[in-house]
Amino acid sequence: MLEGAELINLVFSLIILSVFWALSQPQGIKQFYYFNIALILLLLSGISTVLEGFVLYNFFNLLEHLFYLLSLILLTLAVVKTGKSYL
Numbered sequence: 001m002l003e004g005a006e007l008i009n010l011v012f013s014l015i016i017l018s019v020f021w022a023l024s025q026p027q028g029i030k031q032f033y034y035f036n037i038a039l040i041l042l043l044l045s046g047i048s049t050v051l052e053g054f055v056l057y058n059f060f061n062l063l064e065h066l067f068y069l070l071s072l073i074l075l076t077l078a079v080v081k082t083g084k085s086y087l
Helices: 004-024 030-052 057-085
Strands: none
Touching: 004 030, 030 057
8 A cells, every 4th residue: 555655755855865865976075985885776776665565574574674774873883984085
């Protein structure tokens, strides 16, 4: 079953990913690479959330949380690397 909140979350994830990707391309800063991958993983978690309502609930639920975990690890790595570059 498709939840409205899950679909809205997916749409907002697409918008944020598009804007952030467009803003980070000209700089070519290494930390933006980690942020971009983390945002893609967040987008994939949103897609998994929507898909789990239709098929293979347990599999897509696992993927959703795995994507969240990996995204948080990459965001932490990006913040640490950004902090080191300013020291």
